[in-house]
Amino acid sequence: MAPTTLKRRSVVGSTARLENLSTLVLDVNLTVIRHVPWQRAVTMMVHGSVNMLASYTTDDDGVMRELMVRSPSRSHPLPFIVSLVQYVHDPYADFLTARNAKASTRAILARDNHRCGYCGDRATTRDHIQPRSRGGLDTWENLIAACVACNNVKADRTPDEAGMPLLFEPSTYDGFDSTLQEQVWQFLMEQSGAVPSGALDGLGEDAEKAA
Numbered sequence: 263m264a265p266t267t268l269k270r271r272s273v274v275g276s277t278a279r280l281e282n283l284s285t286l287v288l289d290v291n292l293t294v295i296r297h298v299p300w301q302r303a304v305t306m307m308v309h310g311s312v313n314m315l316a317s318y319t320t321d322d323d324g325v326m327r328e329l330m331v332r333s334p335s336r337s338h339p340l341p342f343i344v345s346l347v348q349y350v351h352d353p354y355a356d357f358l359t360a361r362n363a364k365a366s367t368r369a370i371l372a373r374d375n376h377r378c379g380y381c382g383d384r385a386t387t388r389d390h391i392q393p394r395s396r397g398g399l400d401t402w403e404n405l406i407a408a409c410v411a412c413n414n415v416k417a418d419r420t421p422d423e424a425g426m427p428l429l430f431e432p433s434t435y436d437g438f439d440s441t442l443q444e445q446v447w448q449f450l451m452e453q454s455g456a457v458p459s460g461a462l463d464g465l466g467e468d469a470e471k472a473a
């Protein structure tokens with residue numbers, strides 16, 4: 263189970279650490295849904311499916327600045343918290359709100375949108391990334407959606423041994439955490455002066471300066 267504390271939003275902008283940062287996704291009502299890799303959150307921002315409520319910041323010689331990530335065509339603030347712009351039914355969120363949710367086949371398939379982690383085709387099974395016969399556990403981190411073909415081909419091998427690299431990392435189970443939820447609301451209120459139901463890009467830094 264993930265710790266209940268809201269992650270620090272100020273990070274040192276080294277590439278190695280950047281890769282491991284995640285973005286917290288809230289639904290339209292600012293309810294916590296889950297963490298996603300920040301790369302996915304940036305993609306969602308570009309497609310207009312989420313608004314950024316807060317960005318990561320970096321301490322630049324004592325000056326707090328938005329941490330930016332660059333793509334070939336433009337740069338984006340690195341999102342710390344985003345919210346969906348419209349209600350989307352997220353089957354995985356159903357599992358997050360269940361107590362002690364197990365990484366069942368159904369839950370893993372919902373989490374990974376029924377997409378095979380090895381070939382991208384429609385998945386109907388779950389695969390142990392580190393095989394069970396080799397000590398792999400039934401955890402959210404060690405399970406990935408897989409199609410029957412890939413599951414059979416990979417068998418009792420690791421992705422490296424099988425030459426089947428993962429197309430995406432399995433996201434960990436955050437659990438629905440009322441403490442985290444309260445921290446998020448508190449955080450958003452403190453930085454904007456109001457719950458930013460109509461928050462738009464760039465609110466994070468601007469609101470802090472205005473406060």
Ligand SMILES: [Zn+2]
Pocket residue numbers: 378379380381382383408409410411412413
């Ligand atoms: Zn497959």
